[in-house]
Amino acid sequence: MSPTASAPPAPPVAKTIAGIRSIVKDARAHGARVALAPTMGALHDGHLALVRRARELADLVIVSIFVNPLQFGPNEDFDRYPRTWDADLEALAALTADNTDGGAFSDHAEGAPPRRLVVFAPGVDEMYPDGPTQTRISGGDVAALFEGESRPGHFDGMLTVVAKLLNSVQPDAAMFGQKDAQQAFLVRRMVTDLNLPVAIEAVPTVREADGLALSSRNRYLSDDARREAVTLSAALQEVAAAAPRGTAEALAAGRARVEASSAVKLDYLAIVDPQTFRSVDERYRGPALALIAARVDGTRLIDNATVVLRSAG
Numbered sequence: 001m002s003p004t005a006s007a008p009p010a011p012p013v014a015k016t017i018a019g020i021r022s023i024v025k026d027a028r029a030h031g032a033r034v035a036l037a038p039t040m041g042a043l044h045d046g047h048l049a050l051v052r053r054a055r056e057l058a059d060l061v062i063v064s065i066f067v068n069p070l071q072f073g074p075n076e077d078f079d080r081y082p083r084t085w086d087a088d089l090e091a092l093a094a095l096t097a098d099n100t101d102g103g104a105f106s107d108h109a110e111g112a113p114p115r116r117l118v119v120f121a122p123g124v125d126e127m128y129p130d131g132p133t134q135t136r137i138s139g140g141d142v143a144a145l146f147e148g149e150s151r152p153g154h155f156d157g158m159l160t161v162v163a164k165l166l167n168s169v170q171p172d173a174a175m176f177g178q179k180d181a182q183q184a185f186l187v188r189r190m191v192t193d194l195n196l197p198v199a200i201e202a203v204p205t206v207r208e209a210d211g212l213a214l215s216s217r218n219r220y221l222s223d224d225a226r227r228e229a230v231t232l233s234a235a236l237q238e239v240a241a242a243a244p245r246g247t248a249e250a251l252a253a254g255r256a257r258v259e260a261s262s263a264v265k266l267d268y269l270a271i272v273d274p275q276t277f278r279s280v281d282e283r284y285r286g287p288a289l290a291l292i293a294a295r296v297d298g299t300r301l302i303d304n305a306t307v308v309l310r311s312a313g
Contacts, residue, residue: 007043010091011063013119017168020062020120024169032059032113036171038162043081043091046206049177051095051117053203057173059113063092064120064165070132070157085121092117117163120169127164136160139186142277144175146291147182150267158183159190166191166198170284174198178211181289181304185277205303207233209218213303225270225297228263232292235269236305239290243307247271247282250290250307267293267300271307285310 014020026033035058043065054061065088072078096117136156139148143155153261166174176184178226180285184202190222206214211233212226221229235257242253258266270291273280280288288309 003198007090008096010089010093010115011096011119013089013121015089015121015123016126017122020118020169023118024060024062024171027060027113027116030113032115033212034058034060034062034169034171036062036064036165036169036174038064038165038174040067040081040216041088042084042219043088043258044206044214044216044218046177046179046214048091048095049175049206050203051092053174053201054173055095055115055117057201058171059115060258062120062169062171063117063304064122064169064274066120066122066127066161066165068127068157068161069124070136070160071154072157073151073153075153082219089119092119103187120165127161133160137190142189143186143298144180145182145277146169146268146270146272147293150293150300155183155186159186163190163194163196166196171198173201175201175203177184177205178202179215179303181291182277185274211237213301215301217299217301220299222297225263225299228261228299229260229296229299231261231264231296232294232301232303233305235292236290236307239269239271240305240307243271243288243290243309245310247277247280247284247309250309254290254292258292265295267295274306280309 014023027034035054037054039047051061051063065079069078137159139155139159148155152210176187177182188200191198210230212230235254238257239250239254240251251272254269270279271288272278272291274289288307289304290307291304
């Protein structure tokens with residue numbers, strides 16, 4: 001940007017539930033469709049992919065930024081979790097037109113509902129005015145597997161805040177990243193089980209050139225750890241390559257790739273049925289989802305990939 005060029009204006013920010021509901025009500029009065037992209041901030045290109053997809057589906061895009069304490073365990077990184085408010089607004093502003101209203105998209109067609117992006121950034125006191133909610137959404141048995149086993153209570157806290165966000169915004173559609181595959185599965189199931197009138201979209205994982213899945217936690221990695229972190233996506237590639245030979249060989253190939261790196265400590269590597277999110281056995285054939293979680297120099301990372309299994313022999 002040249003020294004004389006002005007930066008795009010920051011999008012409007014609503015900090016209360018009443019405020020975001022008023023914005024949505026006004027947009028709907030003009031015939032607008034509404035999409036929500038829930039985030040915890042520290043935005044990267046993976047988050048912006050959610051916003052871009054939301055733009056394709058809706059006239060009013062709400063990007064929520066809220067670091068939810070309910071989904072962090074007592075020994076997790078809630079206080080340390082990156083908060084980059086100014087950079088987040090700058091990144092979102094770059095997706096909107098340079099105009100005095102702020103938050104308006106440049107591809108607005110004449111006669112169509114106004115197309116805008118608004119940030120919903122409630123504080124903890126706004127979301128939980130009486131402290132942690134006594135009512136929680138339970139993710140059931142699948143919420144106790146994989147990420148749920150490593151992070152007890154995480155998914156119940158996540159589902160509770162997602163339910164609150166969906167109720168606050170009442171969007172037509174909501175975007176979630178495929179990188180958090182178990183989260184997307186549980187949100188979809190919650191929406192189905194509770195008959196919530198919203199379409200859930202899983203947006204494909206965005207990766208670095210070397211295959212590392214983008215994550216807000218990647219910024220915790222030292223240069224050496226960053227080089228080792230690509231082990232997760234490399235292990236998934238090994239799983240995919242061996243998948244035609246069956247589940248056992250696919251998992252063995254992935255584990256061997258992780259074990260080749262002394263800096264990566266495997267939490268779990270599994271292959272699940274995308275319809276049930278339960279581990280598959282040698283009888284399973286067809287598309288499946290390979291999941292991995294590991295610690296790299298103390299930073300916990302997750303990733304997943306679609307693989308195609310055929311029974312051995």
